[in-house]
Amino acid sequence: MSAGGADTRTFRDVAGLLAGGVAIVTMEAKGEVRAMTANAVASLSLDPMLMLFCPAKKSRFSGYLADMRQFTLNFLREEQEQLSSYFAGGWRQSAPPPFRFVPSQAGPRLEGSLASMGCEVERVSEGGDHWIVTGRVITMHRGVEPYRPLVFFAGKYRSIDVSAGSPAPDLTQVLDEPPHVFYPH
Numbered sequence: 001m002s003a004g005g006a007d008t009r010t011f012r013d014v015a016g017l018l019a020g021g022v023a024i025v026t027m028e029a030k031g032e033v034r035a036m037t038a039n040a041v042a043s044l045s046l047d048p049m050l051m052l053f054c055p056a057k058k059s060r061f062s063g064y065l066a067d068m069r070q071f072t073l074n075f076l077r078e079e080q081e082q083l084s085s086y087f088a089g090g091w092r093q094s095a096p097p098p099f100r101f102v103p104s105q106a107g108p109r110l111e112g113s114l115a116s117m118g119c120e121v122e123r124v125s126e127g128g129d130h131w132i133v134t135g136r137v138i139t140m141h142r143g144v145e146p147y148r149p150l151v152f153f154a155g156k157y158r159s160i161d162v163s164a165g166s167p168a169p170d171l172t173q174v175l176d177e178p179p180h181v182f183y184p185h
């Protein structure tokens with residue numbers, strides 16, 4: 001399928017060049033825990049504290065959105081790659097990888113993840129063939145160190161060297177003068 005000269009294959013490939021973390025979204029619906037792997041996850045607002053994730057409209061998970069009042073975003077560690085594949089429905093072995101859900105203020109949370117954010121559903125909005133689920137953060141949990149995230153980039157799981165890196169600017173010290181932008185003629 002194409003839209004204005006861009007095809008969906010190219011869209012997937014180019015969008016995949018934006019590296020990101022991987023989360024398992026957990027919730028309880030009709031007395032059962034539901035979980036889904038997602039990388040369309042973002043922090044949206046600081047005041048109020050809002051997070052968002054985007055489940056495909058055709059996913060089974062989306063079938064429970066009408067009853068969902070709370071959800072938890074569980075950020076995965078690099079060694080939790082198997083859980084990402086398992087909760088994406090891509091697990092081909094008979095025995096599931098080991099995992100455990102533990103109760104928290106916002107429903108079940110995945111034990112052992114890098115960090116978790118429990119949210120109350122604020123809004124479900126249209127996003128093409130996905131829903132945009134916005135949640136107000138009501139509880140946060142930081143796992144034990146070391147913090148080594150699972151990264152999804154160009155269709156593959158990766159890990160990063162967290163010992164390297166350079167500091168991002170301190171945005172509490174923003175200059176009044178905007179940056180100068182030059183366009184080539």
Ligand SMILES: Cc1cc2nc3c(=O)[nH]c(=O)nc-3n(C[C@H](O)[C@H](O)[C@H](O)COP(=O)(O)O)c2cc1C
Nearest residue numbers: 037038039040054055056059060061087088089152
């Ligand atoms: C790394 C990774 C990231 C994913 N991110 C999303 C996402 O953000 N939104 C989504 O709808 N599906 C995403 N998926 C696919 C879903 O996890 C998959 O379709 C899942 O099986 C849906 O489950 P359900 O239909 O049982 O609810 C992702 C899969 C992987 C492996």
